Amino acid sequence: DYFLSSTVSCVCYFPVEYQGIFATQSSLSTLSAGSLHQYSEVTILPDAIPVWGVCHKKFDNSVILRDPTGGQDCYRCFHVSLHSGNVIQIYTEGLNKCYSTEEAALQTCPTMHDIQTKRAREIMLYKSRSFTQDGLIDQVFCPINGRYRFTYDVNDGTESSIECPEPSSELSNCPKGSRLQLRFRRCSFGELDMGLRCLGNWEGHDGRNYLALWDPEVSTDNQPRYRCAMYSVEETTGRVYLSFSIDATCTNHLHSPWDGYETMVLTPVTPLAPPAIVHTTTCRFPEWAQGSFQHLKIDANELWLQDDAADKKYQSLCLSQHAPHGERYALYSQTQW
Structure with missing residues (x-):
C-alpha cells in the first residue's frame, strides 16, 4: 500500500x-x-x-x-x-x-x-x-471460496419483506476462482442468474474486510457496473455476511457486513465427503513445510494450492508417505466444489 x-x-x-x-x-x-x-x-x-x-x-x-x-x-x-x-x-x-x-x-x-x-x-x-500488450486486467481470486446457499434483501425503503427469504439461492466461485456465480431462486422478483468478477479485496482503515466486484454483463446506466462490498466470515460455522453499497463507492449506504443497500447471508454447502481412507490415515506434512505462502497453505494434513493460470484453487489431503526418505506423498485433491 x-x-x-x-x-x-x-x-x-x-x-x-x-x-x-x-x-x-x-x-x-x-x-x-x-x-x-x-x-x-x-x-x-x-x-x-x-x-x-x-x-x-x-x-x-x-x-x-x-x-x-x-x-x-x-x-x-x-x-x-x-x-x-x-x-x-x-x-x-x-x-x-x-x-x-x-x-x-x-x-x-x-x-x-x-x-x-x-x-x-x-x-x-x-x-x-492495462498498458500490457493484451490490455487485460489482473485475474484476482475471490476471498469467498466454495459453494453457498444464501438469503438476499434489498434495503431500498420501498418494502418490509425480504426479496429472497429462503436459502434456496446459490453462490459459488466454480468453475473459475476469480468469479462469483449467483443463482437467485424462489425470490419475489423471480429467478435470475448473474456473474461477478472479483477485482480485489482488502482490510479497510476501519478494520473491515472489503471486496470490489465487476459485472461485465451490465451495459446500461440503470445498473451498477462496479460494486463495493463488506464481508465477514463466522469462523465457527463458515457463514459469510455480505453487504453491498448502492453503487461503486465503498461508503454510499454501506455501513457493515450486516447493514448495506443489499445484504446477503451465505451458508456453506457441505462438500462431498472424501474417501474413507482420508479419515483413517495418520499422514501429515512435515513441520518445516507448515504455514502460509504466496499461493500455498499447508496445515497439518491439508494443502491448499492457488493456480493462477488455471484460475482454480485445489485442496489436497495427505493420504500416505512414500519413497526411501519419505519425500513423496499420495494425495486426495479436489478443486472448488
Whole structure:
C-alpha cells in the first residue's frame, strides 16, 4: 500500500502496478427512483494523472500533483492506496480545491483521522484496461471460496419483506476462482442468474474486510457496473455476511457486513465427503513445510494450492508417505466444489 518510506523530491513517478486506464463513478447514486450509474475515465501514466495533474512529490501514501491547466500551477494532495492490480482507493480534500503552493497543499493531505471519520472524499478507481500488450486486467481470486446457499434483501425503503427469504439461492466461485456465480431462486422478483468478477479485496482503515466486484454483463446506466462490498466470515460455522453499497463507492449506504443497500447471508454447502481412507490415515506434512505462502497453505494434513493460470484453487489431503526418505506423498485433491 506504500509508495516510498521517505520523501523524494528529484523524481516523482507511479510504479507500473498503479498505471492503467480506470473507471470511476462520476455521479452519486441515491435511493430515489431512476438513479443512474455513470462513470468517467481516469488514466494513470508513469508521471501523471492527466485529469488531475503531474506527479510532483510523494511521501508515504500521499502524493502531491501539480495542475498546470489553469495557466498557473496549482497543487492538490491525494492519499493513494493500491488494494490490488485492479483497485485503487484515493482520498482527497476535493477536486474543486487547488492551492498555489506545495506547502499549502501539504497541509490538506488527508490524515488517518480524516479518512476514518469520512471527512475526506473517497474516489474509487477500477481498472478497465492495462498498458500490457493484451490490455487485460489482473485475474484476482475471490476471498469467498466454495459453494453457498444464501438469503438476499434489498434495503431500498420501498418494502418490509425480504426479496429472497429462503436459502434456496446459490453462490459459488466454480468453475473459475476469480468469479462469483449467483443463482437467485424462489425470490419475489423471480429467478435470475448473474456473474461477478472479483477485482480485489482488502482490510479497510476501519478494520473491515472489503471486496470490489465487476459485472461485465451490465451495459446500461440503470445498473451498477462496479460494486463495493463488506464481508465477514463466522469462523465457527463458515457463514459469510455480505453487504453491498448502492453503487461503486465503498461508503454510499454501506455501513457493515450486516447493514448495506443489499445484504446477503451465505451458508456453506457441505462438500462431498472424501474417501474413507482420508479419515483413517495418520499422514501429515512435515513441520518445516507448515504455514502460509504466496499461493500455498499447508496445515497439518491439508494443502491448499492457488493456480493462477488455471484460475482454480485445489485442496489436497495427505493420504500416505512414500519413497526411501519419505519425500513423496499420495494425495486426495479436489478443486472448488
